[in-house]
Amino acid sequence: MVFLLALGLFFGGLLAVLSLVFKLLGLKPPMIFDKYPLKGIFYRFKFWISLLVLKNLRYRIYRRNEEVLGSDEHLAKIDRAQELGSDPKSYDVVSFMAANREGQKLMVTLERRRRGVLKAALYLWMPDKGGLFGSPKLPDMIHFTTEDGQENNEFRGGGFHISQEESMKVWRIRYEGVLRRQNASEEDVTVDLDLRFRSSSAEHFDYSRDLSSALIADSIAREAWNERFYSVLRSVNHIVEKRTHYEQNGELTGQIRIQKEEIPLRMLGFRDHSFGTERCLSSINRYVYFALFLDDGSSMVVGNLSQPSFFLSSLKVGYVCTPAGEYQPLTWSNFELYSYGEKGIPPQHQNFIVRTEEQEYLVQIQVEGSAVRYVGGDWESKVFNQFLACTVNGISGQGHAEFLYRHKGGRPEEINAKDPSWYQDIKRFEKSLSLLEEEERDFIF
Known part of the structure; x- marks a missing residue:
């Protein structure tokens, strides 16, 4: 009887201690602008737990399946245009960013959605031809590529x-139509662009597999580990399965004809491919993303994403790609969102430091030009695209930056009125659903 009483007291005390620990881990840490958490009192403890969980998760999903995931059959499956499923949030995106030492820069992004909806943008920065050109529908990106909302299985339209x-x-990029000068004249010029992106190998940087575990653990350890956090944690496997995002560095070559002048192009660049069903713009607070291409043949991606609903209020991301094509994840960065453009206007100059396991880099940015576009079926987000020169550890380069902010102004009615009637009906239906729910919904498209 005494033994059973002692055992009961022991387990009762253990439960009380565990309850206290979970309560302490759920305390809200100090915040900057009530958005970005600092390191709380239990940061180190939470960091090491997060690191162990991440390494175990990555081993189960990736490391023990390397032979299958690295096979030609699997790579061919993820690299082609994806079939959009029945989920209304299905998406498939391919993007390219590139630049050369002459200062020429190119950004192309195409996002396929169900029923032939295509969100597309093209920016061409030509310093010796008058500066920036953009696709004519910008800042709106929505194109309708089929009749009556039929499906489109290609990255084609507009x-x-x-x-x-x-x-x-190898991927081929074609654009035939007009581009609009992004200056006071807004002159339309006829353009025929024909480029090929070539990578030297099938090596690529998969964000779920290759991002530094230390950077992810740092972000998670800053959050309050409350009941909502544990609910998200239980669904991590499902979320990982529903989104794929990888990038591949290489070279863009070809030519562009502007009016009647043919111009050869040769640039360092990368291709981004993302697909799945978990792409909720309305849940993203902010992100900043740099793609830098240096004169020594190396490149660098640096970013910071704020998505508090997914308990990643400040997730730093990125990598360095060497001239030989080796990807080295960033393991530390002092680029903080609250220090750069928090009031909604991106800075024209930025200096920050990042590290890989092998080296530290001082990055210096100077913006040469910029443009604005709106993303989402109802313009949920506003993106500033910047075209810039940079210096990294004394090596010159060129590149791009994107600053994304929440946008609550909606898509203007004069633009909505030009949409097909079937698309207008779906948006009205989605909006009526959102009014019945406490939480904000994303539009299907």
Whole structure:
């Protein structure tokens, strides 16, 4: 009897201690602008737990399946244009960013949605031809590529056609139509662009597999581990399965004809491919993303994402790609969102430091030009695209930056009125659903 009483007291005390620990871990840490958490009193403890969980998760999903995930069959499956499923949030995005030492820069992004909806943007920065050109519908990105909302299984529409020629090696980028000068004249010029992106190998940087575990653990350890956090944690496997995002560095070559002048182009660049069903713009507070291409043949991606609903209020991301094509994840960065453009206007100069396991880099940015576009079926987000020169550890380069902010102004009615009637009906239906729910919904498209 005494033994059972002692055992009961022991377990009762253990439960009380565990309850206190969970309560302490759920305390809200100090915040900057009530958005970005600092390191709380239990940060180190939470960091090491997060690191262990992440390494175990990555081993189960990736490391023990390397042979299958690295096979030609699997790579061909993820590299082609994806079939959009029945989920209304299905998406498939391919993007390219590139630049050269002459200062020429190109950004192309095509996002396929169900029923032939295509969200597309093209920016071309030509310093010797008058500066910035953009696709004519910008700042709106929505194109309707089929009749009556039929499905479209290609990255095609609005003058664009992006197609795979060799799995994980060669993609072709075509655009035929007009580009609009992004200056006071807003002159339209006829353009025929024909480029190929070539990667030297099938090597790529998969964000779920290759991001530094230390950076992810740092972000998680800053959050309050409350009941909502544990609920999200239980669904991590499901979320990982529903989104894929990888990037691949290479070279863009070809030519562009502006009016009647043909101009050869040769640039360092990368291709981004993302697909799945978990792409909720309305849940993203902010992000900043840099793609830098240096004169020594190396490149660098640096970013910071704020998505508090997913308990990643400040997730730093990125990598360095060497001239030989080796990807080195960033393990530390002092680029903080609250220090750069928090009031909604991106800075024209930025200096920050990042590290890989092998080296530290001082990054210096100077913006040469910028443009604004709106993303989402109802313009949920506003993106500033910047075209910039940079210096990294004394090496010159060129590149791009994106500053994304929440946008609550909606898509203007004069633009909505030009949409097909079937699309207008779906948006009205979605909006009526959102009014019945406490939480804000994303539009299907």
